[in-house]
Amino acid sequence: MKLQFHPEAELELLEAGFRYELEVPGLGERFGAEVHRVIDLLLEHPNIGREVVGGRRKFSLHRFPFTLIYARSPEKLYVLAVAHDRRRPGYWRSRN
Numbered sequence: 511m512k513l514q515f516h517p518e519a520e521l522e523l524l525e526a527g528f529r530y531e532l533e534v535p536g537l538g539e540r541f542g543a544e545v546h547r548v549i550d551l552l553l554e555h556p557n558i559g560r561e562v563v564g565g566r567r568k569f570s571l572h573r574f575p576f577t578l579i580y581a582r583s584p585e586k587l588y589v590l591a592v593a594h595d596r597r598r599p600g601y602w603r604s605r606n
Contacts, residue, residue, distance in 0.1 A: 511553050511582075515589045516605050519579075522592040526576065544571050545592065548578055556582040563603060566590065 515523070523545060531538025548571055552558065559567030559580065570577045579591040579602050591602035 511556065511584075512586045513549060513553060513589070514586055516591070518605065519589045519591050519602075526592060526594070530574075541574055541576075544574055545576075545578070549587075549589070552578070552580065553587055556587055568593075570595070 527538040527542050530541045559569035568577045575595040581588045590605045
């Protein structure tokens with residue numbers, strides 16, 4: 511299965527990692543590692559996330575207050591958002 515990020519989701523990932531790294535050296539790297547662990551899990555088991563809206567699914571990270579919002583097809587896992595759990599709920603709904 512192929513992985514693809516929405517351009518804004520990719521930016522969210524980079525910005526969150528950068529913020530964590532500024533707070534505590536090494537924390538941004540741990541955040542990135544957790545995101546990649548979850549992505550590997552989703553690539554292996556794409557239906558594991560809870561369905562939310564219009565076939566989109568969500569899966570929460572451990573140790574960080576973020577959720578990956580994604581859509582899937584037989585050939586692709588498409589990450590729509592790397593959404594902070596306590597900021598602007600549902601802002602990603604207009605993304606395709």
